[in-house]
Amino acid sequence: MKRSANRSWQVPLLLLLLVLVSCQTYYFRTTYDSANELLDRTNNLKQPPFLKAHLKNGEVVIWENQWKLDSSQQFIVGRGVHYDVYRRNPVVGECKIPISSVSLFETNRKLKNPEAGRIGALTVLGIADVALGVYCIMNPKACFGSCPTFYLNPNANYHYSDAEGFSSAILPRLAYTDADALPNLPATSNLDITMKNEAMETHVVRGVRLKIFPKEVGKTVLQGSNHRFYSVNNKINPIKATGLEGDVLPALLSPDHFERFSLAHPKSMKHREHIDLEFETKEIKDLGFQLHFRQTLMSTYLFYSAMDDMGNDFAAIFAEMDAKGGPFLKRFQRIQSSLGGIEVSVYDEATQTWKSAGEFSEFGPIAIENQMIQLPQFSSQHRVKVRLTMNQGLWRIDAAQLVHIEKEVTPQVIEPMGLNDRNSGNLVSLPNKENPLVTTPGQQFTWKFSLPSAGNSWVAFLESEGYYLEWSRSAWVKDKNIQRLTRMGVAPESYFRSEANNYKEFEKTMEREFWDSRYSDKKVVYENR
């Protein structure tokens, strides 16, 4: 069965191959024993053909199409090339040949686009490659994948995924619990959340649950970068935001997917940049800094480059990393820590220094994280200045706000009531740490929750726990480069410098198309654009 499925696409390919290989035969050459015959056959042609006169002594004269046959004077004249019998010493210019010296005339009709078919096939292929490349840029999840995605609307695509789970848990030993905000729950108390495996990965899900808080007027609940929850109020938008490209304020005013991002530095993938924000508020007690953010595809690029370099050792290295931790795991983690998260600092007017508030470091390029960092004590007269320091080209910022933190709050935990396999419709037993749910590409499951009341009366967070295993690709096997992989881990600075050019090429198209694919009607805050 599997064999016949494999053959189903081989047949059209073989047919295509046959069509392409089958060669057209061109008939373009004619020979004439006499000048009269040549004159008769070529007289009515709109454009004289190429003419060769093979002389009796073995020499040859070639005219392109500027030749005349003078039958009364018995010669042919025109600009051409005259070769001797051994085809040496070509003489170029006006060639006047007595017809009596010619043994044989040969005409060659110029072929019209003889390469058109082959060039056409390659052009079609090239267009298809570019189109697929653009598709992958627009749908990185479909092409490159990463971790399970969760949807309130089961028919939505990855652009509209509401949450993504445990993005950095690439091994069992790295399994962790990840919570993402679910912004708009429907008005019903029975809530279905669809989980999809849209990547070439095995997802091992140990559990999924909701953490909910009752909605209150003028307030909301945010997750801190310390993974605790806080009730906050009085959101304050920035009045000024400046990045390396200048004013970036329009992109940061609201969480509307109109994001600010920059391109990587041309000299090194590791290069710090700042965004300076200013807020107008006199109440500076218990301030929190809220950020909507996600990563660009830089981390995906690095992850896949590393796996590419592992080649056929991919499975062995991952097994070693999982069993012992091992040097490769440390190197992986060194890469992550080397690029860093988004550091937040606030300007203290009293000491005239920037005071560190903490760091956002949630991984994943798909779902937009919404987290908060509590600002430290600082002094300010009118304006609060916040600085974001991060690796250039690594982060997309959707919105930045100040909030007043009211108190830390404890969620009500809602465990799922049931689990359905969407493909078969069958009920599946709920997973736990010992008996996790294992999903493969294409599988979809629906988690069924029962809320205490209508969903829109709750602020909810989806918590997922588990890890995923990347599938090895055949293309990776041939590109094994342990030396480069080692350099990535041992000397990341050098690696980031040497890889900058390659990444810039990839990034140029990737970021542009990704952005244009969705937000073409909006202005983009973008380096050099």
Added chain:
Amino acid sequence: MKIVNLFLFGFLLVGCAGSKVLPRYDQMHYNPYGAQIKISDGKGYRLQGELIAANDSGVWVLRNFNKEDAQALSPFPRIKNPIQTIDSGNFYFFPMSEVNGFTIKYARSRKYAAMMGATVITFGHGVISSISFPLNLIVSGAVAIAGSKAYQYNEGNLHKNELYQFARYPQGLPNPLDVRQLGNAVFQPALVTPKRIKGYETEDFAKNKQEKRGILE
């Protein structure tokens, strides 16, 4: 493994397409040399090289000097070798009565096999590269094969009595002819395209022509 083989095949095709003894397809009309021919007697003896002349009695072939040998011998030594070596040892005669099959190639295509290298672009397709990569190799490989087989005739579409049309001397071997002075074509566009020859418009040509080609005027 199959993919590696395809790449190796591509590199072989690149090598074939780079042959300098044939003009490129868009310059073949200027070619003063003969086409490349491969002749077989059907019993194991084969001959290849430039077609110098052909008539009812047989085919004269000049070996390509960049190749080791023009002949392939039959594995059965009792079968008589029809190929006759003439004078210089680089010039051969193959009797027409012994011609069983032949291939004539009169021009070379573009170097499509090099395009197989462009399949690396499919690595940007992520998991879909497991389909797009072999597809690219197959299509670009097929185009390369088609390119390498273009501009050919064989016994199926050209009668052996018409072989002379693709010879360097379709009128027959000139007399006299010192076969030791025969050389292969080395196709550099400047030598075969009148418009590209340096000094084409200068007055030196007329003088040069008078001196070297007095017989013409």
